[in-house]
Amino acid sequence: MSQNDEVMIGLEVHIQLTNLKTKLFCSCNNDYRGAEPNTYVCPICIGLPGSLPVVNKKVIKFAIRLALALDCKINNQFWFFRKNYFYPDLPKGFQISQYNKAGGKAFADGGKIAIRLNNHKKDIILNRIHLEEDPARLVHKGSIATSPFTLVDYNRSGVCLIEIVTEPVIRSPEEAREFLKQLKSIVQYTGISNLGLEGSVRVDANVSIKGYDRSEVKNINSFKEVERALRHEIIRQKNILKRGKKLIQETRHWDDKRRITIPLRTKELEEDYRYFPEQDLVPIEINKDFIQKVKSELPEMPNERSIRFRKEYGLTEFDSYNLVLDKNFADFYEEGVKSYPSFGSEEHKLYCNWLMNDISRWLNNNNKTIKETKITPKHLVDLINTIKDGKITGKIAKSFIPDLMVGVNVKVLIEKTGKKRISDKEYILKIAKEVIINNPEIIKDFEKNPRALEALIGKCMKKTKGRLDPELTRELLLDLLSNKIKKIEI
Amino acid sequence: MELYNYMGYELIEKIIKKDLTVQDLIQATFDRIETTDNLLHSFTNLSKDRALKKAKEYDIKIQKGKKVGRLYGLPLANKDLICIKGFPTTCCSRILKGYHSPYNAFVIERLVEQEGAIHIGNTNMDEFAMGSSTENSCYGPTYNPWDISRVPGGSSGGSAASIASGQAILALGSDTGGSIRCPASFCGVVGLKPTYGRISRYGLVAFANSLDQIGSITKCVYDSALLLEIMAGKDPLDSTSVNINVDKYTEELKKPINKKILGVPEEFFREGINNEVKSSVKKSIEKLESLGTTTVEVTIPHLEYTVATYYLLCMSEASSNLARYDGLRYGKMSQNLKGDVYDVFSRTRNEGLGAEVRRRIFLGTYALSAGYYDMYYIKALKVRTLIKNDFQEAYKKCDFIVCPTMPSTAFKIGEKVDDPLQMYMDDALTCPVNLAGLPAITIPCGFDSNDLPIGFQIIGNYFDEKGILNIGYQLEQELNIYRKTAPIVKGGK
Numbered sequence: 001m002s003q004n005d006e007v008m009i010g011l012e013v014h015i016q017l018t019n020l021k022t023k024l025f026c027s028c029n030n031d032y033r034g035a036e037p038n039t040y041v042c043p044i045c046i047g048l049p050g051s052l053p054v055v056n057k058k059v060i061k062f063a064i065r066l067a068l069a070l071d072c073k074i075n076n077q078f079w080f081f082r083k084n085y086f087y088p089d090l091p092k093g094f095q096i097s098q099y100n101k102a103g104g105k106a107f108a109d110g111g112k113i114a115i116r117l118n119n120h121k122k123d124i125i126l127n128r129i130h131l132e133e134d135p136a137r138l139v140h141k142g143s144i145a146t147s148p149f150t151l152v153d154y155n156r157s158g159v160c161l162i163e164i165v166t167e168p169v170i171r172s173p174e175e176a177r178e179f180l181k182q183l184k185s186i187v188q189y190t191g192i193s194n195l196g197l198e199g200s201v202r203v204d205a206n207v208s209i210k211g212y213d214r215s216e217v218k219n220i221n222s223f224k225e226v227e228r229a230l231r232h233e234i235i236r237q238k239n240i241l242k243r244g245k246k247l248i249q250e251t252r253h254w255d256d257k258r259r260i261t262i263p264l265r266t267k268e269l270e271e272d273y274r275y276f277p278e279q280d281l282v283p284i285e286i287n288k289d290f291i292q293k294v295k296s297e298l299p300e301m302p303n304e305r306s307i308r309f310r311k312e313y314g315l316t317e318f319d320s321y322n323l324v325l326d327k328n329f330a331d332f333y334e335e336g337v338k339s340y341p342s343f344g345s346e347e348h349k350l351y352c353n354w355l356m357n358d359i360s361r362w363l364n365n366n367n368k369t370i371k372e373t374k375i376t377p378k379h380l381v382d383l384i385n386t387i388k389d390g391k392i393t394g395k396i397a398k399s400f401i402p403d404l405m406v407g408v409n410v411k412v413l414i415e416k417t418g419k420k421r422i423s424d425k426e427y428i429l430k431i432a433k434e435v436i437i438n439n440p441e442i443i444k445d446f447e448k449n450p451r452a453l454e455a456l457i458g459k460c461m462k463k464t465k466g467r468l469d470p471e472l473t474r475e476l477l478l479d480l481l482s483n484k485i486k487k488i489e490i
Numbered sequence: 491m492e493l494y495n496y497m498g499y500e501l502i503e504k505i506i507k508k509d510l511t512v513q514d515l516i517q518a519t520f521d522r523i524e525t526t527d528n529l530l531h532s533f534t535n536l537s538k539d540r541a542l543k544k545a546k547e548y549d550i551k552i553q554k555g556k557k558v559g560r561l562y563g564l565p566l567a568n569k570d571l572i573c574i575k576g577f578p579t580t581c582c583s584r585i586l587k588g589y590h591s592p593y594n595a596f597v598i599e600r601l602v603e604q605e606g607a608i609h610i611g612n613t614n615m616d617e618f619a620m621g622s623s624t625e626n627s628c629y630g631p632t633y634n635p636w637d638i639s640r641v642p643g644g645s646s647g648g649s650a651a652s653i654a655s656g657q658a659i660l661a662l663g664s665d666t667g668g669s670i671r672c673p674a675s676f677c678g679v680v681g682l683k684p685t686y687g688r689i690s691r692y693g694l695v696a697f698a699n700s701l702d703q704i705g706s707i708t709k710c711v712y713d714s715a716l717l718l719e720i721m722a723g724k725d726p727l728d729s730t731s732v733n734i735n736v737d738k739y740t741e742e743l744k745k746p747i748n749k750k751i752l753g754v755p756e757e758f759f760r761e762g763i764n765n766e767v768k769s770s771v772k773k774s775i776e777k778l779e780s781l782g783t784t785t786v787e788v789t790i791p792h793l794e795y796t797v798a799t800y801y802l803l804c805m806s807e808a809s810s811n812l813a814r815y816d817g818l819r820y821g822k823m824s825q826n827l828k829g830d831v832y833d834v835f836s837r838t839r840n841e842g843l844g845a846e847v848r849r850r851i852f853l854g855t856y857a858l859s860a861g862y863y864d865m866y867y868i869k870a871l872k873v874r875t876l877i878k879n880d881f882q883e884a885y886k887k888c889d890f891i892v893c894p895t896m897p898s899t900a901f902k903i904g905e906k907v908d909d910p911l912q913m914y915m916d917d918a919l920t921c922p923v924n925l926a927g928l929p930a931i932t933i934p935c936g937f938d939s940n941d942l943p944i945g946f947q948i949i950g951n952y953f954d955e956k957g958i959l960n961i962g963y964q965l966e967q968e969l970n971i972y973r974k975t976a977p978i979v980k981g982g983k
Contacts, residue, residue, distance in 0.1 A: 046819060047814045048591070048592070049571075049573065049579065049581070049586070049695040049696075049814070050571075050572070050573045050579070050591065050595060050693040050694055050695045051692070052691065052729070053729070054726065054727060055729070084809075084813060086813065087831075088818055088831055091819060092814045093813020093816065094813055102864075102868070103868070150831075272860045274810070274859060274860075276806065276810070276863070276867060279699055279730070279807070280696075280699050280728075280729065281729050281730075
């Protein structure tokens with residue numbers, strides 16, 4: 001049994017439906033980010049006496065989209081429950097949520113997300129997805145543990161969340177990361193939320209070592225933090241067991257500043273939420289025709305697209321899987337390769353490589369998505385064609401990337417920098433001779449070690465700022481170095 | 491005859507005929523309140539300046555021939571748990587002292603903003619509508635205008651007392667287990683609790699939201715019908731309000747009732763019901779028979795479980811509905827801020843909520859707790875269904891169910907305050923109606939030997955307000971005691 005097999009992780013992922021215009025139960029603006037605190041509020045979302053909730057109809061459509069994309073079984077009727085607890089972020093003293101016990105039903109049950117990790121494929125089985133309202137935002141000075149005060153911003157109160165609950169089938173932080181990557185991708189394709197927005201995702205993780213009590217780690221506020229928090233929590237639990245101590249069932253808080261989990265004020269008894277039906281809302285029937293209609297409007301999902309990319313563009317499974325993750329990225333790819341009809345499978349592959357390597361690297365380094373840059377699919381087509389025509393080298397092309405990302409096109413770049421590829425034999429010979437004469441040690445080395453040739457090519461390129469045709473340079477250098485070496489006239 | 495002896499519809503006629511100005515009416519209303527409210531204590535907050543200003547505005551409009559709405563400036567007393575923009579809404583609780591609602595309840599929009607009623611003030615009630623005597627108010631009790639040593643009933647005691655004494659012409663109440671019908675019965679006025687969903691609850695502060703219903707307290711059935719016509723209907727802001735045709739209730743009152751069948755459930759006349767009440771109600775049934783109705787016996791077999799069921803459900807719901815009063819955003823927070831946020835919440839609620847409210851929150855919290863939920867809450871829901879079914883069975887045999895509203899007439903102040911269970915039993919004949927969600931009306935049908943009014947209850951099938959108003963009107967006209975204004979005296983015994 002490997003170390004990871006002993007770990008059991010279940011995730012509860014809360015996703016804000018940021019693409020809604022209004023909140024879950026009132027007509028306040030949903031887009032609270034950047035708004036002055038406590039201005040996007042009304043009697044309903046701050047729970048003033050006498051106010052009543054009304055379900056935002058658009059929410060139902062969005063929830064059906066996600067349920068279909070995740071392969072869940074949608075329940076034909078849905079209603080809400082009250083989850084009762086006291087906290088300053090909860091203006092009514094209860095959260096309107098859904099419950100799958102005590103006669104309640106979640107919005108949808110089951111479902112799965114397929115992940116790949118290294119060469120291994122796995123389905124992460126879901127327990128359910130349900131709807132609930134977001135509590136207000138608590139603002140602390142520094143860390144929650146040390147802040148002298150708490151500020152409450154009710155702008156977030158009542159924003160619609162969808163909670164996705166997995167079965168405890170995740171075996172490692174890496175699997176969790178891959179799961180969240182896929183979930184993020186699916187959510188993006190359904191068009192219900194922009195998970196790039198700060199605070200649009202919150203994850204609670206149930207973590208245990210098989211056979212021992214679990215802990216629930218709350219307040220993991222981004223996908224990136226999940227892997228880190230899980231890794232920490234697993235090590236913490238294993239260390240306790242190593243020291244022969246007992247694990248207790250508890251709720252812990254992820255402190256992303258200190259990167260540790262800390263125990264929350266533990267109460268003597270486990271919290272009892274006293275779930276019971278929310279009778280201010282009547283049950284909502286979901287008819288099959290409506291589900292069908294939503295289904296017919298559902299765009300192609302990432303896994304379908306990946307399969308199609310392999311078929312249509314001859315991409316490898318690995319490439320297509322990664323290319324489709326970000327919808328905008330995949331859209332960019334398709335627009336690019338389709339825009340030039342004479343592109344064949346070689347160019348399709350090249351186009352993919354450029355995106356997955358140089359452009360992805362640039363995006364990562366600059367912490368941007370493709371949508372936030374000025375590069376167009378046409379730019380990349382031009383770049384590939386210019387290389388193919390022998391006008392520039394791959395190396396020069398690479399150096400164009402930063403300019404392309406800010407919207408400069410290839411033609412302008414070539415003219416501006418004069419970086420045309422040099423394939424003039426005479427000129428290359430001249431450079432090659434100079435390099436040979438100036439580097440006797442490398443020449444000496446070359447007699448024992450043919451790979452020293454690369455160093456010479458590098459010197460030639462350096463002298464010309466990479467403009468020489470690399471193949472021709474290699475050929476001429478080899479010529480000079482082997483039989484004709486003695487005839488060099490100095 | 492004094493202005494306060496007139497029915498609402500009669501005053502409207504006078505105003506239309508220009509025999510009366512709205513300003514004179516409103517001024518007379520406040521004069522009456524000034525001379526009587528020291529004895530009755532019906533009101534918690536008055537809106538005199540706003541009301542007089544509005545009255546002047548309406549008089550000018552009427553003179554110019556402009557529309558002022560169908561209620562022509564009639565004075566409206568509002569129960570202190572229905573929200574009025576910019577006016578205190580305290581639910582007669584310390585915890586909401588100083589709270590002003592930033593919005594109008596749906597019924598206030600309809601009655602005041604659209605149809606020209608003038609809000610004169612808010613009326614006293616049991617804190618958060620929890621009680622049957624209006625003794626559980628942070629402002630102190632209201633006194634019954636027929637005998638000021640007695641309770642007016644509750645929880646809408648202030649509204650009922652204000653109508654019975656001529657302090658107001660129209661009043662709003664809310665009814666969760668009898669809170670309109672009980673005080674209307676004790677004060678000898680007409681109280682209507684419509685079908686659950688007939689009137690939007692938007693802006694009604696919740697006590698038990700699956701049972702609460704807004705209704706009216708008026709001097710006569712006609713006024714009640716008029717108010718319902720205005721208030722009934724679907725409201726997009728209340729998902730539980732129902733989109734069912736609203737009848738012209740005022741036009742249906744005089745229709746003959748000779749083909750109607752009245753069901754008399756034997757369980758509503760058993761031991762525990764005062765004999766004078768029983769005989770008065772039976773006499774009224776005979777009056778109705780003389781108008782041509784037929785009487786049949788029906789049965790509500792689960793009646794004996796209704797009080798227990800009702801209290802389990804309303805307390806459970808209340809424990810959740812009242813959780814929002816933590817003093818953080820509005821209302822009165824404890825001055826003592828020691829400890830963490832939970833300590834401050836506890837202290838605030840302990841200081842701000844009265845004993846009866848806390849009792850119900852405790853019991854409701856208990857009933858919803860893990861391990862007890864199935865035993866209490868779920869079981870109560872099942873009995874609720876049985877009671878609904880009982881009524882539906884009965885309506886296969888009859889059009890209406892007729893019975894006493896209250897087991898007795900008004901009791902003495904302080905008589906039951908230390909015995910909550912006895913107080914709860916007073917809801918025995920009213921709360922089954924809320925559990926089933928049916929409409930019911932109470933009209934005064936006579937007096938006991940202490941000259942205290944007795945209430946006659948007519949329970950209709952779902953959305954048959956038209957029917958119960960029709961029967962109620964015919965009986966009211968036949969009995970002809972509805973013009974009697976309470977004397978505001980201290981009774982004997």
